[in-house]
Amino acid sequence: MGAINSVRRLTIQCLGLLEALEPTTVEIENKATAIHVMQSLIRDKWPHLTLRPFGSSENDLDIGVFFDPPALVNSLSWNDRLQVLASIASILTLHDGMELHQFIFHARVPLVKLWDSRRKLAIDISIGSSHAVGNTLLLKRYGEMDPRVRPLVFAVKHWAKQRGLNDASNGTLSSYGADLFLLPPSCG
Numbered sequence: 079m080g081a082i083n084s085v086r087r088l089t090i091q092c093l094g095l096l097e098a099l100e101p102t103t104v105e106i107e108n109k110a111t112a113i114h115v116m117q118s119l120i121r122d123k124w125p126h127l128t129l130r131p132f133g134s135s136e137n138d139l140d141i142g143v144f145f146d147p148p149a150l151v152n153s154l155s156w157n158d159r160l161q162v163l164a165s166i167a168s169i170l171t172l173h174d175g176m177e178l179h180q181f182i183f184h185a186r187v188p189l190v191k192l193w194d195s196r197r198k199l200a201i202d203i204s205i206g207s208s209h210a211v212g213n214t215l216l217l218k219r220y221g222e223m224d225p226r227v228r229p230l231v232f233a234v235k236h237w238a239k240q241r242g243l244n245d246a247s248n249g250t251l252s253s254y255g256a257d258l259f260l261l262p263p264s265c266g
Contacts, residue, residue, distance in 0.1 A: 092229035095236060108197040109139050116141070116201075120169050124162075126150070129203075132210040133253060139199055142206025151205060159205045163190050166203060185247040213254050220261055231257050 109131065117129050126146045133140040143166065145151045160183050167190045170176045175196035182189050189204040221228040238244035238256050246252035
């Protein structure tokens with residue numbers, strides 16, 4: 079009986095944390111607006127690029143840069159990818175309210191960290207990976223199968239973020255890496 083009560087208490091606490099920290103409707107709209115504005119700004123120079131959000135939506139906005147055709151990304155060298163990111167950052171920071179916070183080029187997945195001062199939004203942009211989108215969908219499916227998954231994943235991400243443990247660009251786990259500790263293996 080004690081274990082059942084502990085699970086119930088944990089579930090209630092995770093749900094409470096999710097409700098307290100989950101983005102509001104305004105924050106969700108701000109993220110959608112930010113993506114739309116950024117897509118419009120880069121469309122002139124890069125008409126074959128699409129910006130897509132991925133990951134959870136706790137406080138920041140993770141965006142993948144996707145190419146059309148998708149196979150084009152495979153032909154890009156490391157330096158080409160860095161140049162694309164630098165060009166996108168340059169275009170976006172010319173826009174009022176968008177500031178370059180950091181360019182992390184030494185990470186396994188290079189990224190640009192921006193700050194949108196109009197919407198008070200931290201934005202991470204990387205060259206998109208079908209894995210990132212697929213991982214997001216996988217977590218969504220797990221959450222649809224078991225309603226406890228999303229609050230628990232959210233709580234673990236929050237816990238790790240508060241302790242500086244979920245910043246893959248600085249050598250710790252990615253958010254998705256931490257999530258995998260919570261999920262059952264999917265291989266047979």
